[in-house]
């Protein structure tokens with residue numbers, strides 16, 4: 001199947017990403033995270049595709065704000081100019097993997113309704129294994 005590219009950005013357009021996936025938007029694996037960080041962005045919609053890829057394009061690098069939880073396993077990226085959350089990136093020895101917030105895509109797509117998910121009971125090993133198998137490989141720099 002050929003891949004399509006879906007572009008998204010923070011609200012002010014400074015921090016962009018380009019998501020490449022063969023999945024039709026109606027089949028995207030969407031979910032809404034209930035952790036203490038993501039709850040501050042209640043309209044976020046997380047999407048990832050381990051068969052796809054994502055490339056970031058930061059037009060204003062100084063607007064990139066990274067938040068790291070105590071477990072230090074992922075950076076949650078927000079724009080410090082407009083406050084938008086664009087997703088989280090896991091920095092791993094095998095490369096970087098991302099979950100994207102597709103709340104602000106440049107195209108108006110019909111997405112499934114995201115179920116709420118909680119990963120509170122996970123230990124660190126389970127968390128890394130899940131992200132490794134489910135998140136989107138990042139091409140280039142984050």
Ligand SMILES: [Zn+2]
Pocket residue numbers: 010011012013014015063079080081082083084
């Ligand atoms: Zn912004």
Ligand SMILES: [Zn+2]
Pocket residue numbers: 033034035036037038039
């Ligand atoms: Zn979360």
